[in-house]
Amino acid sequence: MSLILSEITIGLNGQLLVQDFSCQIEDGAVLSIVGRSGCGKSSLLNMICGTLSSSFNCSGRIILNDNDITDLPPHQRRVGLQFQDHLLFPHMTVGENLAFALPRQYQKSDRAQWVEQALADCGLTGFAERNPAHLSGGQTARISLMRTLLSQPKALLLDEPFARLDATLRDSFRRFVFAQVDALGIPAVIVTHDEQDIPDKSRVIELGQAQ
Secondary structure, eight states, X not given: OEEEEEEEEEEETTEEEEEEEEEEEETTOEEEEEOOTTSSHHHHHHHHHTOOOTTEEEXXXXXXXXXXXXXXXXXXXXXXXXXXXXXXXXXXOHHHHHHHHSOTTSOHHHHHHXXXXXXXXXXXXXXXXXXXXXXXXXXXXXXXXXXXXXXXXXXXXXXXXXXTSOHHHHHHHHHHHHHHHHHHTOOEEEEOSXXXXXXXTTSEEETTSOO
């Protein structure tokens, strides 16, 4: 699997944010995107997953696993987006939050198995009936990520996913996230301001610089 961005250009109100941005991210690899605030990092992620506001002008092509997804609606792109706010649905249990992300074709018994496996994978076996309000920050972050992964994305976008965690949680969750990307073998893009969040220093692009 691979994610290819070809000549991506994004503008807003006459201001050019991203110009002729091109790259290829292979399966299991993580591309880190850095740059000053307002340089278009989050806008680039939103364009990839199909949620960029119509107030932006954009062009270029997005190819995921040899399929051009540029003009597809978000729910057909199979791209997962993880934000810095790890919000769970407060009216659902932990298990219900996880099951919500599963594709509709799964039967009830299969859904329960997927949920239990996800909880085991993130070290939270037995948490299915927990109220999300009773989770710690690190537990919430792990459940949020697993919910995103249960939607079975073919690529993962990470918009400063560690920013709201303290130093200890940040380090452990960072390692957990990148281990999941490697295990699933999907291409990933992370936007960050923190050099410690960059898993591969050879795969870094700074927006606002010559590309």
